[in-house]
Amino acid sequence: MRELREAIQAHGVGIGKDVVKVDSFLNHRIDVALLTKIGQTIAEAFREDRVDCVLTVEASGIAAALTAAQALGNVPVVFAKKGDHINVGADVYTAEVYSFTHRTSFTIRVSRSYLSEGMRVLIVDDFLANGEAIEGLRSILRQAHAELVGAAVCIEKGFQPGGKRLREEGIKLLSLATVEAIRDGEIIMAGED
Amino acid sequence: MRELREAIQAHGVGIGKDVVKVDSFLNHRIDVALLTKIGQTIAEAFREDRVDCVLTVEASGIAAALTAAQALGNVPVVFAKKGDHINVGADVYTAEVYSFTHRTSFTIRVSRSYLSEGMRVLIVDDFLANGEAIEGLRSILRQAHAELVGAAVCIEKGFQPGGKRLREEGIKLLSLATVEAIRDGEIIMAGED
Numbered sequence: 104m105r106e107l108r109e110a111i112q113a114h115g116v117g118i119g120k121d122v123v124k125v126d127s128f129l130n131h132r133i134d135v136a137l138l139t140k141i142g143q144t145i146a147e148a149f150r151e152d153r154v155d156c157v158l159t160v161e162a163s164g165i166a167a168a169l170t171a172a173q174a175l176g177n178v179p180v181v182f183a184k185k186g187d188h189i190n191v192g193a194d195v196y197t198a199e200v201y202s203f204t205h206r207t208s209f210t211i212r213v214s215r216s217y218l219s220e221g222m223r224v225l226i227v228d229d230f231l232a233n234g235e236a237i238e239g240l241r242s243i244l245r246q247a248h249a250e251l252v253g254a255a256v257c258i259e260k261g262f263q264p265g266g267k268r269l270r271e272e273g274i275k276l277l278s279l280a281t282v283e284a285i286r287d288g289e290i291i292m293a294g295e296d
Numbered sequence: 297m298r299e300l301r302e303a304i305q306a307h308g309v310g311i312g313k314d315v316v317k318v319d320s321f322l323n324h325r326i327d328v329a330l331l332t333k334i335g336q337t338i339a340e341a342f343r344e345d346r347v348d349c350v351l352t353v354e355a356s357g358i359a360a361a362l363t364a365a366q367a368l369g370n371v372p373v374v375f376a377k378k379g380d381h382i383n384v385g386a387d388v389y390t391a392e393v394y395s396f397t398h399r400t401s402f403t404i405r406v407s408r409s410y411l412s413e414g415m416r417v418l419i420v421d422d423f424l425a426n427g428e429a430i431e432g433l434r435s436i437l438r439q440a441h442a443e444l445v446g447a448a449v450c451i452e453k454g455f456q457p458g459g460k461r462l463r464e465e466g467i468k469l470l471s472l473a474t475v476e477a478i479r480d481g482e483i484i485m486a487g488e489d
Contacts, residue, residue: 126407131377132374132407135362135370162354162355162377165358165359166373169326169328169358172326173328173332177332180325216325217324
């Protein structure tokens with residue numbers, strides 16, 4: 104998606120070999136017009152997939168999930184919660200997710216009430232790197248006997264294995280922008296996609 | 297807001313004397329049409345206030361903040377992060393917030409880059425009870441010398457003191473639905489507002 108690639112090149116900050124900091128428009132400050140366009144672009148790609156529900160993880164996946172759900176005709180969003188939430192209740196599906204960013208594992212939870220057997224679910228997230236978050240969400244979908252129609256991410260780190268693995272499994276995966284490498288602080292993007 | 301009051305009465309669950317569980321449409325599963333309407337209603341109330349930025353706290357404030365920002369003409373959203381985020385960096389405004397729900401304090405952080413002197417900021421959140429989150433956000437706005445134009449919350453717990461205190465201070469406060477009490481699991485709503 105051209106607008107997103109341009110935003111990454113104009114405002115993204117490459118740190119070390121693998122951190123792409125996009126705080127200024129994606130996951131701390133939100134460029135609302137850009138996120139609305141991101142949602143529309145995701146919806147176009149999954150228009151024919153009869154999506155019943157968009158599933159993401161709090162917090163930084165919520166904006167893209169919500170705008171995608173709007174553009175898909177106001178299907179509901181469910182966001183998995185991290186850690187212990189006394190308000191979530193005990194009747195939950197859970198999965199363990201290892202975060203390379205925070206170098207720790209955390210539990211994600213989704214109330215059993217909001218996923219049902221056969222429900223057609225689109226996973227949306229801000230980043231795809233090693234794919235740990237998406238694997239956690241897939242585990243929850245399997246527990247619920249819900250159906251994964253595909254996954255859409257704003258930024259794929261092409262130099263980490265999550266995207267390749269999902270494609271090899273035959274999962275329909277939309278990456279709106281792919282970072283190929285970070286070199287001396289410069290973010291190297293893949294071409295048109 | 298009629299649609300929100302109806303959703304609370306149809307799907308909200310009152311627990312004990314002070315918990316209003318609205319997981320099924322507001323802060324775990326999101327009713328996207330309802331949230332879009334919530335954003336439009338907030339925007340109508342603050343249309344004349346020349347809002348530069350909508351400020352909220354992750355995670356459950358993000359949806360209403362985003363839809364309000366869309367309806368205000370795509371102004372940016374900034375969401376304060378909770379806890380330690382290695383990606384936020386050190387150059388942040390911070391405030392301590394006590395959560396009655398989780399019975400613990402946590403730190404919220406906003407990068408100094410995203411708030412500037414004189415910026416006209418609307419605070420949006422899902423709940424207003426004791427007002428701790430909003431006070432934390434106000435503290436951050438004071439540190440940034442930004443201007444608070446008002447606050448909008450989806451649900452005010454009228455039996456807790458946050459809303460009264462803000463109104464007494466002369467803050468423009470929009471509560472889209474007010475819960476007056478929880479009695480034997482029943483959620484007692486204030487009338488038309």
